[in-house]
Amino acid sequence: AQSVTQLGSHVSVSEGALVLLRCNYSSSVPPYLFWYVQYPNQGLQLLLKYTSAATLVKGINGFEAEFKKSETSFHLTKPSAHMSDAAEYFCAVTSDSNYQLIWGAGTKLIIKP
Amino acid sequence: DGGITQSPKYLFRKEGQNVTLSCEQNLNHDAMYWYRQDPGQGLRLIYYSQIVNDFQKGDIAEGYSVSREKKESFPLTVTSAQKNPTAFYLCASSSGSASPLEQYFGPGTRLTVT
Numbered sequence: 001a002q003s004v005t006q007l008g009s010h011v012s013v014s015e016g017a018l019v020l021l022r023c024n025y026s027s028s029v030p031p032y033l034f035w036y037v038q039y040p041n042q043g044l045q046l047l048l049k050y051t052s053a054a055t056l057v058k059g060i061n062g063f064e065a066e067f068k069k070s071e072t073s074f075h076l077t078k079p080s081a082h083m084s085d086a087a088e089y090f091c092a093v094t095s096d097s098n099y100q101l102i103w104g105a106g107t108k109l110i111i112k113p
Numbered sequence: 114d115g116g117i118t119q120s121p122k123y124l125f126r127k128e129g130q131n132v133t134l135s136c137e138q139n140l141n142h143d144a145m146y147w148y149r150q151d152p153g154q155g156l157r158l159i160y161y162s163q164i165v166n167d168f169q170k171g172d173i174a175e176g177y178s179v180s181r182e183k184k185e186s187f188p189l190t191v192t193s194a195q196k197n198p199t200a201f202y203l204c205a206s207s208s209g210s211a212s213p214l215e216q217y218f219g220p221g222t223r224l225t226v227t
């Protein structure tokens with residue numbers, strides 16, 4: 001069965017520094033992959049998705065992620081962190097049946113001034 | 114504007130009472146989902162529905178019930194059998210076809226049971 005691992009429940013970076021949030025999945029078949037962002041007391045918003053086209057995917061708010069099949073990874077990056085990026089980020093992968101999403105536990109991004 | 118609405122935003126109930134959370138979408142999506150979110154945890158699937166008049170249990174369905182009588186509506190009832198109902202509840206929908214499982218979320222309902 002599919003599983004998703006997000007390394008680090010909390011990641012802290014300084015404003016202007018590189019943001020790197022890690023996501024690894026378990027699958028022998030390349031799945032569809034997603035990154036979502038959640039601000040406090042709100043629903044989730046799609047940041048970007050990988051659907052077997054380009055391996056480098058650009059999303060909203062300056063985020064991007066690279067699909068690496070050999071490493072079964074889909075890490076999220078942003079070159080320069082902004083205070084408004086402080087939120088919780090979730091990685092998700094399609095299930096074997098393709099009718100559900102399997103979710104990582106989330107990573108809370110903290111931005112230091 | 115198309116989207117998903119959940120009401121109310123905050124809900125308070127006494128222990129032993131059933132409570133129904135509303136979820137409505139005008140995206141013309143076939144599939145709808147209910148998730149539970151607890152502090153420091155990810156999303157756990159309660160129920161999902163791929164089509165009207167049909168739904169399946171997710172990972173934590175015990176103590177919950179749903180109905181799907183209309184395409185745009187998927188209400189969730191938290192029954193008195195749910196031992197720890199206090200949580201943040203999220204409703205989502207997806208087209209279930211062309212765009213592979215991209216889910217759109219409502220703003221959530223925070224339920225507090227005392």
